[in-house]
Amino acid sequence: MSIETAIVALGKTLGDRVQTGESVRALHGANESYYDEVLPDAVVFPRSTEEVALIARTCAEHGCPIVPWGTGTSLEGHALAVKGGISLDMSEMAALLEVNAEDMDCRVQPGCTREALNEELRATGLFFPVDPGANASLGGMAATRASGTTAVRYGTMRENVLGLQVVLADGRVIHTGSRARKSSAGYDLTKLIVGSEGTLGIITELTLRLQGQPEAAASAVCAFPDIDSAVAAVQATMQMGVPMARIEFLDAECVRAVNAWDRRDMPETPHLFMEFHGSEAGVAEQAETVREIVSEFGGGDFGWSTAQEERNRLWHARHNAYYAVKALRPGCRAVTTDVCVPISRLAEAVTETAAEIAQSAIPGPILGHVGDGNFHAALLIEPGHEGELAEAKRLAHAMAERALRMGGTVTGEHGVGIGKKRYMEAEHGAGWQVMAEIKRALDPGNILNPGKVVEVN
Amino acid sequence: MSIETAIVALGKTLGDRVQTGESVRALHGANESYYDEVLPDAVVFPRSTEEVALIARTCAEHGCPIVPWGTGTSLEGHALAVKGGISLDMSEMAALLEVNAEDMDCRVQPGCTREALNEELRATGLFFPVDPGANASLGGMAATRASGTTAVRYGTMRENVLGLQVVLADGRVIHTGSRARKSSAGYDLTKLIVGSEGTLGIITELTLRLQGQPEAAASAVCAFPDIDSAVAAVQATMQMGVPMARIEFLDAECVRAVNAWDRRDMPETPHLFMEFHGSEAGVAEQAETVREIVSEFGGGDFGWSTAQEERNRLWHARHNAYYAVKALRPGCRAVTTDVCVPISRLAEAVTETAAEIAQSAIPGPILGHVGDGNFHAALLIEPGHEGELAEAKRLAHAMAERALRMGGTVTGEHGVGIGKKRYMEAEHGAGWQVMAEIKRALDPGNILNPGKVVEVN
Ligand SMILES: Cc1cc2nc3c(=O)[nH]c(=O)nc-3n(C[C@H](O)[C@H](O)[C@H](O)COP(=O)(O)OP(=O)(O)OC[C@H]3O[C@@H](n4cnc5c(N)ncnc54)[C@H](O)[C@@H]3O)c2cc1C
Ligand SMILES: Cc1cc2nc3c(=O)[nH]c(=O)nc-3n(C[C@H](O)[C@H](O)[C@H](O)COP(=O)(O)OP(=O)(O)OC[C@H]3O[C@@H](n4cnc5c(N)ncnc54)[C@H](O)[C@@H]3O)c2cc1C
Numbered sequence A, B: 001m002s003i004e005t006a007i008v009a010l011g012k013t014l015g016d017r018v019q020t021g022e023s024v025r026a027l028h029g030a031n032e033s034y035y036d037e038v039l040p041d042a043v044v045f046p047r048s049t050e051e052v053a054l055i056a057r058t059c060a061e062h063g064c065p066i067v068p069w070g071t072g073t074s075l076e077g078h079a080l081a082v083k084g085g086i087s088l089d090m091s092e093m094a095a096l097l098e099v100n101a102e103d104m105d106c107r108v109q110p111g112c113t114r115e116a117l118n119e120e121l122r123a124t125g126l127f128f129p130v131d132p133g134a135n136a137s138l139g140g141m142a143a144t145r146a147s148g149t150t151a152v153r154y155g156t157m158r159e160n161v162l163g164l165q166v167v168l169a170d171g172r173v174i175h176t177g178s179r180a181r182k183s184s185a186g187y188d189l190t191k192l193i194v195g196s197e198g199t200l201g202i203i204t205e206l207t208l209r210l211q212g213q214p215e216a217a218a219s220a221v222c223a224f225p226d227i228d229s230a231v232a233a234v235q236a237t238m239q240m241g242v243p244m245a246r247i248e249f250l251d252a253e254c255v256r257a258v259n260a261w262d263r264r265d266m267p268e269t270p271h272l273f274m275e276f277h278g279s280e281a282g283v284a285e286q287a288e289t290v291r292e293i294v295s296e297f298g299g300g301d302f303g304w305s306t307a308q309e310e311r312n313r314l315w316h317a318r319h320n321a322y323y324a325v326k327a328l329r330p331g332c333r334a335v336t337t338d339v340c341v342p343i344s345r346l347a348e349a350v351t352e353t354a355a356e357i358a359q360s361a362i363p364g365p366i367l368g369h370v371g372d373g374n375f376h377a378a379l380l381i382e383p384g385h386e387g388e389l390a391e392a393k394r395l396a397h398a399m400a401e402r403a404l405r406m407g408g409t410v411t412g413e414h415g416v417g418i419g420k421k422r423y424m425e426a427e428h429g430a431g432w433q434v435m436a437e438i439k440r441a442l443d444p445g446n447i448l449n450p451g452k453v454v455e456v457n
Helices: A003-017 A022-027 A049-062 A114-124 A138-144 A189-193 A227-239 A252-262 A280-296 A308-319 A321-326 A343-358 A386-405 A421-428 A430-442 B003-017 B022-027 B049-062 B114-124 B138-144 B189-193 B227-239 B252-262 B280-296 B308-319 B321-326 B343-358 B386-405 B421-428 B430-442
Strands: A042-044 A066-069 A086-089 A096-100 A105-108 A161-167 A173-177 A202-209 A216-223 A246-250 A271-278 A303-305 A333-336 A366-369 A374-381 B042-044 B066-069 B086-089 B096-100 B105-108 B161-167 B173-177 B202-209 B216-223 B246-250 B271-278 B303-305 B333-336 B366-369 B374-381
Touching: A003 A042, A003 A049, A003 A086, A022 A042, A049 A066, A049 A086, A049 A161, A049 A202, A066 A138, A066 A202, A096 A114, A105 A114, A114 A138, A138 A202, A161 A189, A173 A189, A173 B421, A173 B430, A189 B189, A189 B430, A216 A280, A216 A308, A227 A246, A227 A271, A227 A280, A227 A343, A246 A252, A246 A308, A252 A308, A252 A321, A252 A366, A271 A280, A271 A308, A280 B280, A308 A321, A321 A333, A321 A374, A333 A386, A343 A366, A343 A374, A343 A386, A374 A386, A386 A421, A421 A430, A421 B173, A430 B173, A430 B189, A430 B430, B003 B042, B003 B049, B003 B086, B022 B042, B049 B066, B049 B086, B049 B161, B049 B202, B066 B138, B066 B202, B096 B114, B105 B114, B114 B138, B138 B202, B161 B189, B173 B189, B216 B280, B216 B308, B227 B246, B227 B271, B227 B280, B227 B343, B246 B252, B246 B308, B252 B308, B252 B321, B252 B366, B271 B280, B271 B308, B308 B321, B321 B333, B321 B374, B333 B386, B343 B366, B343 B374, B343 B386, B374 B386, B386 B421, B421 B430
Parallel strands: A042 A086, A066 A086, B042 B086, B066 B086
Antiparallel strands: A096 A105, A105 A202, A161 A173, A161 A202, A216 A271, A216 A303, A246 A271, A246 A366, A333 A374, A366 A374, B096 B105, B105 B202, B161 B173, B161 B202, B216 B271, B216 B303, B246 B271, B246 B366, B333 B374, B366 B374
């Protein structure tokens, strides 16, 4: 009973889909954030639910950790095999299995990415709205309860996963949820697995809610004299109940980064990037309301457009903001924060954070999905520079504490992984122990992504 | 260690808030549906979270079941003390603790009813949208994952509970969720407790999302020649993405009942009752779209109104439909079904159900929240008539099986209680065992509403 014997046993049935070469392990030992590389002992590429179940049974028998891997874009070291074992790469289970246009839902395998899904859906007039920017896998997105720019209108993975097929630690396969829009039939296992980061089960299929392409869409960009006025305009917009499709904040430094990266010439002050969805009349009405709010809060020219090309350009710029920001400091790594606070505290939270970062020695552009009260600072540090890492951690810590003080959360969308575990007790109190009790009940051998989210010992 | 010793111990600290009189026990042993009366051994009226925690510790020590009681309107025998023990009546914990108008949320005690909450909110311009018709307690609504007429627009308790304070079986008090609009901080304990019917914890506080009163609202009533055309119009409306605030179906017999009960004179054919919320222009646009759909499907006159009085009259009639229907057969009891299917199967499901009931000997008017694919037949039986009960059960069983065959659920909103337990295995397969594993982890002594939802032995 050991990791090695598990890998040998797996190799016997899965052949060259169990890989132990250095380079493939290194790929699955890296992360998009600042965590040290941790190589798994092997990388396994299943092709069916039955294979995943077999892998789970084998690993359970040998006590070998299983760490699911979607596309590896998570930002808190989620997919690192910190206790060794196998990285379970879901990329060969990436099919769109079924689209029900009438019910506006679809069934998809977890390795399918959101861009691939939307590409396949294009002809149906439907789309899957959750958009974390990165071209993440739908399994990974469900596992981290991801959201992104459109959550303000369409919700997060929490609202958009209707059901799951899940392989448990002992190899049992369960189905959660149904295709009905609602149900009161017992405990909500779908919502329990969504956000569990591979620690309770391996997602092998998802039933997702789709949206109809809006009849009309428009985008708008608006510069503000300062952070406070931009964020206050967001608060007012949300409180007016305008059904924003997107409302994103970028601080001056972020705008500078985007200008450089994307060859744009926006004034280098805080900005809001916005999108409106609805009927022709509805979009016009929404935009007019927001134009008024924005001007009330000192916003500049309301750069509004219904041209698809202009919208694409805008969201391309926003989606690349993370890389644009990192390019401000070539070769750097980013410590990405992810707080979310009640809307009423947003201006205060962003302003205090910006002031604190301004006083520190490291750059930390701020951007965020402010319609939800969620924002990030990308704290840019030199790899290997202990002092800078410590400083970034100090700033990140202050942000987390502030969010908790304001009744918010230390992670609005990225998840816990290893990076946010130390705040779980502060955020959840005894609830964190309850999470561990659930983990122990469903994974008594602690083989599913051990070391993440909860503390079971 | 027994129920009696627990009750004595509780009496020592809570005095006359531990009641063992016949009449109060009988009140808490009755139910709105057809289940036999089951008297609890005592009824306890806590006034604070601390008291609930103390009660839990005492009952855990003595192995005494605790069955939370909101207003007792649940329809599947949920709140019956089928294993004896205490009925924990939450009516003395009914305060509205806090309203955050800016964040559009509030904190409330579980015994507060939805009507009382909305009464208190009136001056704020906000309202709590979930509306099961019955004036249920918010704790009971969360515990059953209730919904009702407005879920099609505003979601169910699943979407509208942001956080909870919960007393666990061992007396620990946990807080779930936060006031942030979203979070990825670990397992979603809020959603696990919502819908758990008092079997995993006792809800002692709820943080609820509120909605702004719509700028404009309108109602509409429309008669259809037959069931099929009415339901097909609903399908088309939903597929067009019209953001209906309410869209309710009543079959001809239901309309007859409402006419009699409410002194109306609607044509006795299937009807849709509708409501629109939005801006003035938005409401007009929605209504126009639906008017066109409805006439395409052979609907009659589109009786539309923006008058508050007319709207109130309409929803008063709808809310009393259950009692109106029962009045069709004086002295009867109702076996209420509650299936929910994917929208694409709705017309088929309703038509087949109606045909089957038409062939049976008992009346069973059909009505439902069809925008969600959810409908009920109220099967009216003579109390004590074994043959009729058996026939009602046969019809209810056929509906449940049909819903499962169509990818739906046996309970869209009422919950499992004792009545739907026998379908849990068919609906969830091995997932039902997982629910039991969670129950065992959180309530090892099986003292919280034992015998409901899951099977732990
Ligand atoms: C540039 C950039 C921008 C980003 N912006 C956003 C954003 O706006 N919003 C947001 O929410 N996130 C954002 N992220 C973070 C990241 O994209 C999300 O966390 C995403 O959901 C991760 O998906 P993935 O497929 O890459 O998962 P991975 O990183 O591969 O895995 C993430 C976690 O999920 C688990 N997992 C993966 N697949 C499965 C499965 N099938 N079953 C069970 N568990 C599984 C893994 O074990 C791991 O714990 C961003 C990341 C980058 C690099
Ligand atoms: C006329 C009529 C119409 C109805 N229409 C609808 C409808 O449209 N939609 C709908 O969803 N339902 C409907 N119902 C059913 C019922 O109103 C709901 O199930 C409601 O949510 C029950 O709330 P309650 O306060 O009466 O709970 P109770 O019946 O008192 O209890 C229900 C369950 O919740 C548990 N519980 C209660 N309080 C707590 C607490 N604080 N903590 C933990 N557990 C608790 C109880 O133990 C029990 O298991 C209707 C009922 C009637 C009689």
